[in-house]
Amino acid sequence: MSAIPRNQWYVAAYGREISHELFSRTLCDEPILFWRTEAGSVTATSDRCVHRRFPLSQAPSRLVGDQVVCGYHGFTYGADGKCVAVPGQTRVPRTARLTSYPVVEQDSFVWVWIGDPALADASRIPRVPYLDAAGWTTVSGREPLAARFSLLVDNLLDLSHETYLHGGYIGTPEVANTPITTEVDDEAGVIYVSRHMDDAECPPFYSRSTGLEGRIARWQDIEYTPPCLYKLHSRIAPVGSVPNPDGTDPDAFHVEVVYAITPETENSTHDFWAVARDFALEDAEVSAFLAENNRTVVLQDVEALDVLEKIIATEPEGYQELSINIDTGGLAARRMLARMAGARDEATTR
Amino acid sequence: MIPEAPPVLNGDRVYRIHWVLGTDRLRAVCHCSAEREFEDPVELWEWLLGHPAGHVPAPAPVPPRELAAV
Ligand code: FES
Ligand SMILES: [Fe+2]
Numbered sequence: 001m002s003a004i005p006r007n008q009w010y011v012a013a014y015g016r017e018i019s020h021e022l023f024s025r026t027l028c029d030e031p032i033l034f035w036r037t038e039a040g041s042v043t044a045t046s047d048r049c050v051h052r053r054f055p056l057s058q059a060p061s062r063l064v065g066d067q068v069v070c071g072y073h074g075f076t077y078g079a080d081g082k083c084v085a086v087p088g089q090t091r092v093p094r095t096a097r098l099t100s101y102p103v104v105e106q107d108s109f110v111w112v113w114i115g116d117p118a119l120a121d122a123s124r125i126p127r128v129p130y131l132d133a134a135g136w137t138t139v140s141g142r143e144p145l146a147a148r149f150s151l152l153v154d155n156l157l158d159l160s161h162e163t164y165l166h167g168g169y170i171g172t173p174e175v176a177n178t179p180i181t182t183e184v185d186d187e188a189g190v191i192y193v194s195r196h197m198d199d200a201e202c203p204p205f206y207s208r209s210t211g212l213e214g215r216i217a218r219w220q221d222i223e224y225t226p227p228c229l230y231k232l233h234s235r236i237a238p239v240g241s242v243p244n245p246d247g248t249d250p251d252a253f254h255v256e257v258v259y260a261i262t263p264e265t266e267n268s269t270h271d272f273w274a275v276a277r278d279f280a281l282e283d284a285e286v287s288a289f290l291a292e293n294n295r296t297v298v299l300q301d302v303e304a305l306d307v308l309e310k311i312i313a314t315e316p317e318g319y320q321e322l323s324i325n326i327d328t329g330g331l332a333a334r335r336m337l338a339r340m341a342g343a344r345d346e347a348t349t350r
Numbered sequence: 351m352i353p354e355a356p357p358v359l360n361g362d363r364v365y366r367i368h369w370v371l372g373t374d375r376l377r378a379v380c381h382c383s384a385e386r387e388f389e390d391p392v393e394l395w396e397w398l399l400g401h402p403a404g405h406v407p408a409p410a411p412v413p414p415r416e417l418a419a420v
Contacts, residue, residue, distance in 0.1 A: 179368070179369035179370070179371050180369050181366065181367065181368050181369070182366070182367040183357065183358060183359045183364055183365070183366050183367075184359075184364065184365045184366075184367075185359045185361040185363065185364045186363055186365075187361050187362070187363050188359065188361050190359055192358050192359050194358070221358070323390070323391050323392050324390075324391065325369055325374065325376055325391060327391050328367050328369075328376060328391045328394070331391055331392065331395055332365075332395070335395070335399075
């Protein structure tokens with residue numbers, strides 16, 4: 001059985017990656033072709049020609065105006081995936097059509113609905129407006145992960161690993177030694193994990209970018225909406241400072257860390273990461289520092305999870321693990337993901 | 351030190367788990383207000399998800415607090 005939940009929205013790309021050129025990416029085991037029409041909207045269809053399955057992203061396949069011409073025998077498709085011309089005959093078979101995917105471009109991401117298009121509801125896409133809003137500056141990237149997406153979910157829901165895997169970057173001793181509160185709303189599909197360190201060492205990641213030195217208040221609030229979007233609301237402030245009752249928080253620095261966790265296949269994952277900040281907006285050095293540092297942290301995780309994938313891929317089903325307090329949120333996420341993946345099987349066997 | 355972060359999610363069926371400050375114990379709070387402490391998160395989830403089996407509502411439920419704007 002597949003562990004990948006279907007009938008879900010997934011991040012396929014950053015909007016900046018898609019231009020008026022053929023672009024291919026595999027999501028949830030489906031090879032998908034993307035391109036931007038001359039009017040500027042993003043299209044997503046199957047990347048396999050209906051004739052003999054030649055990849056439409058592969059030269060000599062090409063884009064001519066708002067039509068894709070297959071590089072093998074010339075089947076030609078419109079932006080909606082419908083075949084408009086075939087070689088040597090005037091009649092185009094009525095069923096000649098590429099599977100097309102619902103697409104929404106929002107908050108700097110291109111989201112794609114994987115599943116039954118009739119169920120796609122764009123209002124259910126989780127929002128991250130700060131990735132593309134005035135008053136914020138964002139750095140972002142994507143790393144390939146040769147591991148199943150659930151390993152990255154596990155990793156991100158337990159930030160106590162920062163102390164060990166990312167010591168010297170974002171980890172400090174307090175991260176692993178602070179109590180956490182976990183909240184789970186099954187109906188809304190949200191897992192929220194708070195860790196509020198009110199007197200903590202300032203890790204280099206934040207001292208270099210905020211200028212705060214010594215002890216700080218460091219709050220980490222994880223908000224995960226399975227399967228794809230993970231947000232870490234990070235607040236860094238002088239010790240003793242708390243937000244005002246009206247929600248304003250002038251003494252604090254806010255960093256919104258976002259991950260989009262999109263399965264590529266059952267055993268590989270697109271690890272999209274973004275770091276938005278509400279301070280030093282024009283400071284290119286801070287941008288370069290945060291980008292470089294966060295990418296290093298992401299690659300530390302990637303390296304560890306690639307190793308872990310190789311190990312568990314060879315172990316029999318139901319291998320033994322031991323869960324402790326820090327795993328409370330991760331266990332909740334696993335359960336929600338299993339239910340989402342299972343719901344698909346129910347729907348297709350009915 | 352803030353022993354417990356204030357509730358953030360405001361649905362009708364929210365499970366909350368507090369890591370009890372200064373201990374190794376987890377306090378599970380069901381949406382029905384039943385509470386129980388655990389040392390193992392796996393057992394904790396079994397109990398929470400077993401609602402309503404064995405869930406006796408707490409004698410004095412915590413009054414709902416103002417929700418922080420997210
Ligand atoms: S495979 Fe595309 S036209 Fe033949
Ligand atoms: Fe209960």
